[in-house]
Amino acid sequence: MNKPVQFIRGLFSGNKLVIGIPYAWFALLVAIPILIVLKISLSEMEMTSVSNMIDWSSGWPKIKINFESYQFIASDTLYVKTYISSLKYAIITTILCLAIGYPFAYFMARSPKHMQPMLLMLIMLPFWTSFLLRIYAWKTLLVSNGVINNILISIGIIDTPLAMMNNSFSLLIGMVYSYLPFMILPLYANLSKLDIRYLEAAADLGTSPFKAFWLITVPLSKAGIIAGSMLVFIPAVGEFVIPELLGGPSTLMIGRVLWDEFFSNNDWPMAAAVAVVMILLILVPMAMFNKAEAEQLGGKA
Amino acid sequence: MATAPKPNAEKKIAEKEVLLKIDGLTKIYDGAVKAVDNVSLNVYKGEIFGLLGGSGCGKSTLLRMLAGFETPSKGKIFLENQDITDIPAYQRPINMMFQSYALFPHLSVWENIAFGLKRDHMPKDETAARVEAMLKLAQLTKYAERKPHQLSGGQQQRVALARSLAKRPKLLLLDEPLGALDKKLRETTQLELVNIIEDVGVTCVLVTHDQEEAMTMASRIAVMAEGYFLQVGEPDAIYEIPNSRQVADFIGNVNMFEGIVEEDEADHVIVRCPECVHYVGHGFSGTEGMSVGVALRPEKITISKTKPKGQYNWCEGEVVEIVYFGDHTTYHLKLESGRVIKAQEINNTRDLSCGLTWGDHAYLHWNNLAMVILTH
Numbered sequence: 001m002n003k004p005v006q007f008i009r010g011l012f013s014g015n016k017l018v019i020g021i022p023y024a025w026f027a028l029l030v031a032i033p034i035l036i037v038l039k040i041s042l043s044e045m046e047m048t049s050v051s052n053m054i055d056w057s058s059g060w061p062k063i064k065i066n067f068e069s070y071q072f073i074a075s076d077t078l079y080v081k082t083y084i085s086s087l088k089y090a091i092i093t094t095i096l097c098l099a100i101g102y103p104f105a106y107f108m109a110r111s112p113k114h115m116q117p118m119l120l121m122l123i124m125l126p127f128w129t130s131f132l133l134r135i136y137a138w139k140t141l142l143v144s145n146g147v148i149n150n151i152l153i154s155i156g157i158i159d160t161p162l163a164m165m166n167n168s169f170s171l172l173i174g175m176v177y178s179y180l181p182f183m184i185l186p187l188y189a190n191l192s193k194l195d196i197r198y199l200e201a202a203a204d205l206g207t208s209p210f211k212a213f214w215l216i217t218v219p220l221s222k223a224g225i226i227a228g229s230m231l232v233f234i235p236a237v238g239e240f241v242i243p244e245l246l247g248g249p250s251t252l253m254i255g256r257v258l259w260d261e262f263f264s265n266n267d268w269p270m271a272a273a274v275a276v277v278m279i280l281l282i283l284v285p286m287a288m289f290n291k292a293e294a295e296q297l298g299g300k301a
Numbered sequence: 302m303a304t305a306p307k308p309n310a311e312k313k314i315a316e317k318e319v320l321l322k323i324d325g326l327t328k329i330y331d332g333a334v335k336a337v338d339n340v341s342l343n344v345y346k347g348e349i350f351g352l353l354g355g356s357g358c359g360k361s362t363l364l365r366m367l368a369g370f371e372t373p374s375k376g377k378i379f380l381e382n383q384d385i386t387d388i389p390a391y392q393r394p395i396n397m398m399f400q401s402y403a404l405f406p407h408l409s410v411w412e413n414i415a416f417g418l419k420r421d422h423m424p425k426d427e428t429a430a431r432v433e434a435m436l437k438l439a440q441l442t443k444y445a446e447r448k449p450h451q452l453s454g455g456q457q458q459r460v461a462l463a464r465s466l467a468k469r470p471k472l473l474l475l476d477e478p479l480g481a482l483d484k485k486l487r488e489t490t491q492l493e494l495v496n497i498i499e500d501v502g503v504t505c506v507l508v509t510h511d512q513e514e515a516m517t518m519a520s521r522i523a524v525m526a527e528g529y530f531l532q533v534g535e536p537d538a539i540y541e542i543p544n545s546r547q548v549a550d551f552i553g554n555v556n557m558f559e560g561i562v563e564e565d566e567a568d569h570v571i572v573r574c575p576e577c578v579h580y581v582g583h584g585f586s587g588t589e590g591m592s593v594g595v596a597l598r599p600e601k602i603t604i605s606k607t608k609p610k611g612q613y614n615w616c617e618g619e620v621v622e623i624v625y626f627g628d629h630t631t632y633h634l635k636l637e638s639g640r641v642i643k644a645q646e647i648n649n650t651r652d653l654s655c656g657l658t659w660g661d662h663a664y665l666h667w668n669n670l671a672m673v674i675l676t677h
Contacts, residue, residue: 197403200370203390204397205417205468215416219407 034279041069041272069273079257079274083281086254089168089243090236093175097183097232098225100176105187105224106217109194120188123181135174135245142170142246166248174246175236182235183228190224191217226289234282254278317345319382320504321367321472326376328362328528336362338528339376344472349498349505351519351536353512355551359528364474364508368397380471391420396470400477402461404449410460411436411445417468431467438497439463454482455490462494466501473498475507479514491517512552516540524548545677549596556602556642558595562674565589570674571613576636580613582669587676594675601671602644604632605664606656615666616642620657632657634665 042065073079108119126134141147144161152158164170194217202212218225240255247253254274261271321344328337337359344350352360365371367378369390378386385393396417404413414435418428436442439459449457458478465473478494479487495518498505509515515522516536523533531551532544543549546557560574565588572579572595579595587593609615621641622633632644644665657663 195403197399197401198405200368200390201397201399201403201405202416203370204368204395204399205464206391206420207416208391211420216405222407 037272037275040268041276042066043269044068066269069269070277072270073273073277079277082252082254082257083277085252086237086278087281089171089175089251089253090233090239092172093179093236094183094229094233096172096176097180098229101180101183101187101228102225104180105184105191108184108188109191116192123184123188126181131178132241132245135178135242138170138174138177138246139165142173166246166251168247168251170246170248171243171251171253174242175239178242179232179236182231186227186231187221187224190221190227194220226293230286234286237282238278317347319343320346320380321506322379322382323363323367324377324379326363326366326378327374328359328366328371329374335528337366337373340529341376342523342530342533344504344506346504347502348520349495349507349518351515351522352506352508352525353510353515353519353522353552354525355510358525360508360510360525361476363525364397364476364506367472367506368395368474369393394468394470395472395474396465396468397474397476398461398465398478401481402449402457404457404460404464406449409446409448410441410452413449413460414464414467416464421468435463435467438466438500455486458482458490459493462497466497466503469501470503473503473505475505477509477511478507479511480509487514494518524551526551542673543596543675546594546596546675547677549594549673549675554599554643554645556597556599558597558672560593560595562587562589562591562593569669572674575638576640576642577616578613579672580669581672581674585674587674591676595672596675597667597672599631599643599645600629600647602642602665602667604634604644604646604657605666606661608664609666614669614671615664617662617664618642620659620661620663623657623659632663634663 044066108116108123111119139146142164143149144163144165146165148164149158149161153161198216198220199209199212202216203209207215238255238258239253240259243251243253243256244259247256258271258274258278261267261274265271321342323340323342323344326337326340327335329335340359340363342350352363354360362371366373369385369388373386376386377384380394385395405416408416411432414432415428418431423431432445433442436445439462441456441459441463444452444456444460449460452460458481462478479490482490491514507515507519509518519536521534522536522539524531524539526547532539532548534542539548540552543552549555550557558572558574558576558579560572560579562570562585563573563578564571565585567584569583570579570581570585570587572581572593574595581595608617616634616636618634618636620632621635622631624631624633627648629645629647632646634642634644636642642665
């Protein structure tokens with residue numbers, strides 16, 4: 001038997017190929033880029049191009065590791081502050097999206113069956129317009145001589161324009177507006193599957209509808225809440241466009257710092273290090289959370 | 302209608318206290334479909350009352366109205382003489398064991414059983430004591446910390462029962478309580494369930510499409526079709542003295558003969574049918590010349606190779622089918638007219654050669670109290 005030939009044949013057999021495609025995709029477009037970013041973050045300023053990072057002088061590839069960028073991130077309070085501020089805005093956005101999106105999804109799931117496709121369509125409708133355009137539209141609504149201020153002044157509710165632009169208010173409006181569908185969709189998918197009999201059973205056992213919501217509906221939609229929160233929280237942490245267009249000097253977000261490091265300071269190792277720390281900030285709580293979930297699921301078997 | 306000796310149990314029940322009174326209850330869907338049509342009923346304290354019917358007969362709608370999940374279009378529901386028609390489900394002293402149980406998947410067995418007690422703000426130690434008692438009653442003490450999906454079907458069923466009994470409801474509703482179990486488990490669970498219910502002494506209304514389940518569990522049965530009751534009575538009365546062709550046909554197997562009353566005396570009735578002449582050994586409240594149905598259950602027919610004596614209560618034909626069930630065998634006999642009559646014989650010996658085989662000519666006969674005359 002010719003084992004290597006068998007092995008190669010096995011490699012190209014249909015089912016392995018099918019399984020292999022997503023792995024190849026993952027390796028090519030996720031793992032390798034992240035490794036490159038990690039590598040850049042560990043190199044020195046002048047070694048920014050990929051070919052310069054590997055030292056061939058001894059005949060073997062030798063990678064120089066330089067923790068300078070990470071040390072700088074840890075020592076400079078600006079970065080720490082920015083991370084905290086990014087997390088803060090991402091968390092507030094997630095909570096607001098949940099608070100608005102949950103009732104939204106709930107009533108969608110409870111509305112008559114023939115209405116649901118239309119409601120779903122309305123949720124997705126904004127995606128038909130450019131994201132950038134929609135954020136710009138908020139700008140025209142929120143600026144001091146914008147639509148909202150003009151209306152409020154003309155009907156005499158306020159004398160001076162409200163400062164709604166380039167602060168945390170405008171930032172959060174933009175973030176919540178943009179990410180709300182990502183909260184609603186998984187919640188709707190989850191809530192529409194909720195078996196109404198559980199609520200009947202709760203009512204039968206003496207639970208008022210309000211209490212039954214908190215004791216039955218919310219715990220049973222946990223998976224949807226988690227999925228929605230992840231879908232909002234993760235991109236919100238690294239968001240660049242919304243803070244750039246709607247944020248102000250007070251709304252520090254890591255996406256903007258990244259941009260500055262890359263394009264203003266041209267400091268690739270620093271920018272890469274900032275990005276790596278951001279990934280860790282998101283990954284660590286997610287991994288911990290997944291582990292807890294897996295343990296809970298483990299009890300199911 | 303037949304006037305066979307009626308069991309005096311009905312008189313006994315009449316002396317009992319009425320727990321649930323349903324008065325002209327009607328449920329109309331979409332303004333037209335009458336799911337439940339003007340149903341009135343008394344359920345007495347301590348009995349297990351069975352609602353039996355095919356799917357879509359309105360039995361589940363009736364049960365859901367009792368639980369408070371559906372609002373009646375018309376009519377009233379009284380529990381211990383108190384009108385509960387407009388009281389929401391969560392305030393009724395009625396608990397329900399749901400079809401396929403509806404156990405809360407995110408709560409343990411213990412929490413599931415305690416759920417209703419906690420809603421009543423029962424003191425903690427009292428709740429714990431009650432839950433423990435329920436666990437013991439349902440033989441679930443070992444499984445208290447498990448989640449519902451970690452239990453077998455039979456165990457889940459007992460949790461559902463324990464949960465619905467924990468609040469000591471005045472009335473327990475059972476919606477197809479054994480529907481989700483396989484046949485073997487169902488038989489043992491049936492008796493277990495009845496024993497637990499009788500231990501607790503709770504009054505039950507049981508909904509089922511399975512006549513065997515209704516017969517074994519219920520002390521009285523209402524046969525339902527198209528939203529109303531066809532017959533209400535004790536299981537044996539429903540089986541042996543059905544009041545209509547529909548009930549006779551629905552409950553168990555039956556051979557139905559159509560004929561004309563030829564002789565109507567105080568002690569006997571003779572009905573002439575195309576297939577045979579029935580001599581019924583008791584009187585009936587009809588007149589001569591009336592066209593009636595005669596219902597004859599297969600197990601009341603004897604099959605033999607020799608021609609019976611006399612001119613009544615027998616017919617002959619060819620054996621076209623022999624269905625072996627283990628404990629009994631059903632013979633299908635094709636009469637000259639082409640009609641097929643079923644006869645059931647108990648296999649009381651281990652003799653494999655019963656002497657009859659496909660294509661044999663055989664005689665069926667029955668005694669003069671075996672059949673029921675039906676006028677409806």
